Amino acid sequence: MRPKIICHMASSVDGRLLADRWTPPASGVATDIVPRIYEEAGKRLAADGFLVGRNTMTEFEGVTIGEPSSGGAQRRDSHRGDRAGRSIAVVVDPQGKLYYAVDHAEGDHIVAILGEQVSDDYLSELRRVGVSYLFAGREGKDLHAAMDALGDAFGIKTLLLEGGGLINGAFLKAGLIDEISVLVYPGIDGLAGIPSIFDYAGADNDQPAAGKALRHLATETLEGGMVWLRYSFEDAPLGQ
Numbered sequence: 489m490r491p492k493i494i495c496h497m498a499s500s501v502d503g504r505l506l507a508d509r510w511t512p513p514a515s516g517v518a519t520d521i522v523p524r525i526y527e528e529a530g531k532r533l534a535a536d537g538f539l540v541g542r543n544t545m546t547e548f549e550g551v552t553i554g555e556p557s558s559g560g561a562q563r564r565d566s567h568r569g570d571r572a573g574r575s576i577a578v579v580v581d582p583q584g585k586l587y588y589a590v591d592h593a594e595g596d597h598i599v600a601i602l603g604e605q606v607s608d609d610y611l612s613e614l615r616r617v618g619v620s621y622l623f624a625g626r627e628g629k630d631l632h633a634a635m636d637a638l639g640d641a642f643g644i645k646t647l648l649l650e651g652g653g654l655i656n657g658a659f660l661k662a663g664l665i666d667e668i669s670v671l672v673y674p675g676i677d678g679l680a681g682i683p684s685i686f687d688y689a690g691a692d693n694d695q696p697a698a699g700k701a702l703r704h705l706a707t708e709t710l711e712g713g714m715v716w717l718r719y720s721f722e723d724a725p726l727g728q
């Protein structure tokens with residue numbers, strides 16, 4: 489069974505994603521509130537780990553980007569490295585572009601979700617470093633299969649989906665998000681075209697959240713005027 493998936497994000501008041509572009513905190517408010525409050529709120533969600541897209545994963549120390557890997561022909565089996573009781577840091581990297589110096593992202597054990605077409609050499613390199621991996625179909629885009637594997641083979645019950653907008657959008661479109669947890673920071677980006685916390689790359693008339701409705705769960709005002717909003721996803725009322 490797949491884990492419960494909570495999309496946990498920090499956003500400007502205009503719903504945008506890139507924290508280094510936001511207006512600074514008001515005078516007297518700590519300058520580190522975004523990462524600190526984000527981390528603290530995430531801990532309160534009591535998940536087994538987090539999941540990010542390939543772009544966001546490159547921001548962790550020891551992770552570098554290389555050439556896409558391809559050439560794998562045979563059926564693939566997932567690999568469980570030694571998690572050693574740690575939380576997990578899952579990355580969706582369909583083409584096997586990421587290389588790791590260590591088996592963890594800031595202490596959380598790395599699990600890579602890959603396309604089955606990645607090469608044998610790439611997989612042996614991941615095993616050498618101790619990184620776990622599993623597959624999301626041939627092209628690495630079958631998120632339902634990957635989440636089932638994460639639940640069944642890795643025993644993950646709750647996962648925080650932590651961006652960026654592209655991977656959040658893909659999970660939204662796939663109907664795989666159970667809850668949203670957004671920390672709204674009292675700051676603004678304001679520029680047209682800057683990504684949102686959901687950024688599904690679809691056609692102009694696509695509606696990636698079609699058929700869904702949000703039910704309010706909780707609201708809390710936190711330090712510095714950050715507002716924590718929590719909602720659960722449910723099916724939209726019939727005919728809407």
Ligand SMILES: NC(=O)c1ccc[n+]([C@@H]2O[C@H](COP(=O)([O-])OP(=O)(O)OC[C@H]3O[C@@H](n4cnc5c(N)ncnc54)[C@H](OP(=O)(O)O)[C@@H]3O)[C@@H](O)[C@H]2O)c1
Nearest residue numbers: 497498505541542543544580582650651652653654655658
């Ligand atoms: N405000 C926040 O709370 C927050 C949180 C996280 C990140 N961020 C920011 O978000 C930015 C990165 O976000 P991003 O949206 O550019 O990238 P992203 O979602 O981190 O990664 C996107 C990549 O994931 C891979 N991917 C795997 N499966 C996919 C699928 N089904 N659909 C689409 N992509 C898939 C693709 O890699 P390939 O191209 O290799 O196929 C794609 O390019 C960074 O600046 C980061 O700092 C902000």
